[in-house]
Amino acid sequence: MANLLNHFLLFILAGVGMLLVPLLIGRFLRPKLPNEDKVAIYECGEPTIGSSYIQFDLRFYTVALLFIIFDVEIAFFFPWALVYGNAMQLADTGLNDRAREVISERLLTAPQEAVSITPEAAQTLGLTGFFDILVFFGVLMVGFAYVWKRGDLDWIRAVGSPDINAASNTAEPGDAA
């Protein structure tokens, strides 16, 4: 753990240094003559209109919201895939004994004595894992199908969806809200 932490610190320092040192050297080499036109925001050569800290398209937010959840769920796939992959390797009867022991040891997190999982047991473990992920993945897919059906995945939204039309036709303030 300390090993990893040290490496992170080392690489962060290296990354910062890699950028900082040339910039510091450049400070003695490069001109620094800012003027009004240079420090202005570029907007195709015209004077800028308004601030750029504006409201941007809500669609970006929807995508982010949808897919952060998706991303987090995928993160749970990784440990599962590890166990399932090992179980499937053990389920192979052709696996040699030494490899079987080593993989079993990893799967059982440091058992007291040497054990090796039999192909049959590994097959059962694999099957359990399969149904586990089927349920987990199924829930994810149902959510995905729902979002797709609702039209949240469409980048170009139909301007007149039925709901909006209904609201604008009746033109009642209560409905519009």
Place this chain on the structure above:
Amino acid sequence: MTPTLADTATTIQSILQGWSISESLAMFLAAVIHVALVAGFFGLPAGIFIWAERKISGRIQDRLGPTRVGGKFGWLQAIADGGKLIQKEDLVPEDADGPLFRVAPYVVVVSSLAALMFLPFSDGWIAISLDIGLYLMLAVMSLEVIGVILAGYASGSKWALFGGMREAAQMVSYEIPMSICVVIPIITAGSLNLNEIGGLQSGHLGNWIIFHDPFSFLAFFVYFVCATASCKRAPFDLAEAESELVAGFLTEYSGFRWSFFFLAEYASMFTVCGIAVLLFLGGWHTGIPGLDGILDGPRYGSDAYVWTWLTNALGFGVFFGKASVLVCVQIWVRWTLPRLRIDQVMMTCLKYLVPISCVLFLGAVIWPLALSFSGKTTIWGTPTGERAAPTMRLESISSPADQSPTASTSNGETGP
């Protein structure tokens, strides 16, 4: 266990201490050399591929590309550009958020450099070999997007803001099919340790995970498309999109600060291609049965150190060659296909790549289970030595005796 780069650093440290340098100074120097070795891999591919991109794009467009700097082929062009850029004024717009504007390239560079620390360039040439290496690597690599969003937001320019936001939307959506496709080789290999995944693919061509089953074959291509998009390379370079957004998130950047976004881009192109090579294309193995045996062969005897070093160097050459071919494909794609529109980019991912990768995932899960229940072997092909090489590697990893010490531990192993 084959010496990792951390071991090399320890060795350097012990040599330096032999020269009656104080312990802390030796530790510092060893750490510097250790990180410089990896940082070299950050700068070197970037330099090579920037030149390669110019030459290839030139040829594709029936031009010559750079021809003057450094002789006939202009191979010093990237260095000449660096020399030019360092003299350019470092402008920060008045309306920009100064500190954030300055910090953004650091975030990009640090994340794409730190991702390299989990990438095995060869069997032993890895900064830090972890059982969760692949996962951490993907996590660190995706931090790069924060730097891009920061650059877009802090620039105070509308073009930059749009570029940054597009990048954010694109990245979060393309991460999904990419991660699903990464899970498929993990199921095959049963490991998250990149060294192990690479080691499992020794023997012959049939042992490469891409040829393991039809799903992993297709997963490679889906992964490659997503990897191209995650490096914001054309046809997915919506964040820059010169003809629409001026230069997207880079609009207000200039000089050296600007160039580091590109260095990081090329470095992460190399990184994602390196992951593709390790996960699907056999890592540092040639795919030729006899040669792979040498690469994985037992390393003992008096000249073990030299032997290991040589095989690692050979492995590095193979790995770098494979990754470079993939990078060249990315370059080729960039100069061949026109840029997609933002709605097309999002639709490609959400409505095509995500469902495709989900189907591939399910297929890859069912495949070994079906094989196992029909009494067939779940390991395709016949690895030379009956999986001897991976077993040996597993053995060496699980033995706690020679856990490789870091550059920062004080007493190191003896030199060669």
